[in-house]
Amino acid sequence: MKFDNPEDIVQLTAQWEGERFPNGRPKVADDVLRRMRKITLEEAWGPLWNRGYAFQFEGDFKIVHPEKIMVGRAVTAVLVPKRPDLHETLLKYGHEQEGRKGFFNQWVIDSLVEDDVAVVDMFDKVHLGTYVGGNLSTAISTRTKRGGAVIWGGIRDNQQVAEIDNINVYYRGSDPTAIADVTMVGMNVPARIGRAICLPGDVVLGTPSGVIFIPPQLAEITVVQAEKAQVRDIFGFVRLKEGVYSTAQIDAAWNSALMQDFVDWFNADSAAENYRHLTWERELEEAAKLDDGENGRRHDVRL
Known part of the structure; x- marks a missing residue:
């Protein structure tokens, strides 16, 4: 050996x-x-x-x-x-x-x-x-x-x-x-x-x-997911203090409107400056799919 x-x-x-x-x-x-x-x-x-x-x-x-x-x-x-x-x-x-x-x-x-x-x-x-x-x-x-x-x-x-x-x-x-x-x-x-x-x-x-x-192959993924959770929490705390959203909205999966509000805040607010290496394309796509699902359920109810 x-x-x-x-x-x-x-x-x-x-x-x-x-x-x-x-x-x-x-x-x-x-x-x-x-x-x-x-x-x-x-x-x-x-x-x-x-x-x-x-x-x-x-x-x-x-x-x-x-x-x-x-x-x-x-x-x-x-x-x-x-x-x-x-x-x-x-x-x-x-x-x-x-x-x-x-x-x-x-x-x-x-x-x-x-x-x-x-x-x-x-x-x-x-x-x-x-x-x-x-x-x-x-x-x-x-x-x-x-x-x-x-x-x-x-x-x-x-x-x-x-x-x-x-x-x-x-x-x-x-x-x-x-x-x-x-x-x-x-x-x-x-x-x-x-x-x-x-x-x-x-x-x-x-x-x-x-x-x-x-594991090394999961290190960057782990960091990115953690950083995304951190900056989303910062945004959530801000909007909750402002009374824009309820805790139920912040804790649930975000629809397109909420996700776009977050991205706009992320690109402009100094509190997100240290996280600007992150990208949000996948999350925006998931929010759009959530919208489609909600529209489909509403359509089913009207039928």
Whole structure:
């Protein structure tokens, strides 16, 4: 077996058709990551759930900076309890065949680049399962700039880690012991994090509620749907305050008249300025179909 094998990564992420890192990991655009930082967990969860991605969220974590949002591209690792023959074989292979230095956790941290998040299945081990401490968290900070780590296991040096402001770390527990008696059996492979599954290149969205892993091919769709919901809400609040529409009209599917009112407002009002990269052709077409359906029902009633 090989660690961080490009052929395997491309095979696992075959639905991604965009740019990739040299190791084959999907590289979701920086602009999508920037916009992802402004959406809520529920806004990201909805498009995934509706497409059958029911196991992308896990919320049972402790969080170093619970007030901060974390967004980045996943670099995954899977570890298992130590079995001496497997442990010695894989550690030797990494050192001698792939030129890696140090222990398994250092291999992963040394591979991180800007906007990465290390996503680690440590089989919920905390005692002798502290994947990062002060030194490796500092390395994560230096390499990722705005990223962090999601660890289904432990960390140490919490007081030092908490002083690192530009990253976040989600973890299961803390312990003063160092990492020991574990073997990495996969790097940039599917990783199980509690109830969720993460693939290399997934967009990781960490919030006060927990973490959601967004497949790269759905990242931009997720952001667009979230942004459209946000700006429609802004418009709805404005019109409700003005008494133009009832809550029933705002909460229901919008007909052509209401949708056109929204588009006119969207193109002119400063409150929509940050959303003007969005387009509304599909929504206008759906509103027209709704009008046709309503006219048909009224015609049936007259008959």
